[in-house]
Amino acid sequence: MKKIILTMAFALGVASISKAQTKIPPAVQKLLQKNTCLACHNPDNRLVGPAYKEVMKQKKYKPEEIVELIYKPNPKNWPGYPPMAAMSQVPKEEAAIIAKWISSLK
Ligand code: HEC
Known part of the structure; x- marks a missing residue:
């Protein structure tokens, strides 16, 4: 019985982790902000x-x-969304850090 409860608690724990909001690393968060x-x-x-x-x-x-x-959005990629404005003011190094993080998301 104890084992079943433990197994269930574990399964629930895993389920809630997979639903948790993505944690943005502080350095990336700063740049996104x-x-x-x-x-x-x-x-x-x-x-x-x-x-x-989703991207x-x-x-x-x-x-x-x-x-x-980031520098040259392609709104055709996202029908149903308003077009994103080109963000040429984002420094190259910052765009690279942001892009590396986005590309790591699953
Ligand atoms: C004013 C709102 C707005 C801001 C600010 C904005 N975006 Fe977007 N972004 C959008 C919208 C709307 C789309 C979907 C339509 C499009 O791609 O034009 C999008 C699309 C994207 C995509 C998908 C591109 C594709 O073609 O698949 C990426 C990646 C992205 N944004 C990253 C960023 C990053 C990084 C920043 C900050 C440097 C940023 N966006 C700032 C609104 C915004």
């Missing part, structure tokens, strides 16, 4: 733009491709 990405994007949920996880699920981008899309 500074460059206003978070106003329109959440890792897990649709806001103005698609969830970063990776559908497109499986490499980091370089994401950097390019």
Whole structure:
């Protein structure tokens, strides 16, 4: 009996972890905030733009491709969303760090 309860507690624990919100590493969070990405994007949920996880699920981008899309978005990739404005003000190093993190999401 004890074993069954333990197994169930474990299963519930795993289920709640897999539903948990994505933890953004502090260094990345800072850049997402500074460059206003978070106003329109959440890792897990649709806001103005698609969830970063959804982007990776559908497109499986490499980091370089994401950097390019920050500077030159392609709204045709996301029907049903307003177009994202090109963000040429984002410094290259910061875009690279953000892109590397987005591309790591599953
Ligand atoms: C004003 C709202 C807004 C801001 C700010 C914004 N985005 Fe977006 N983003 C969108 C919308 C809407 C889409 C979907 C339509 C499109 O791609 O044009 C999108 C799409 C994307 C995509 C998918 C691109 C593709 O073609 O598949 C990525 C990656 C992305 N954004 C990253 C970022 C990053 C990183 C930042 C910050 C540097 C950022 N966005 C800032 C609204 C925004």
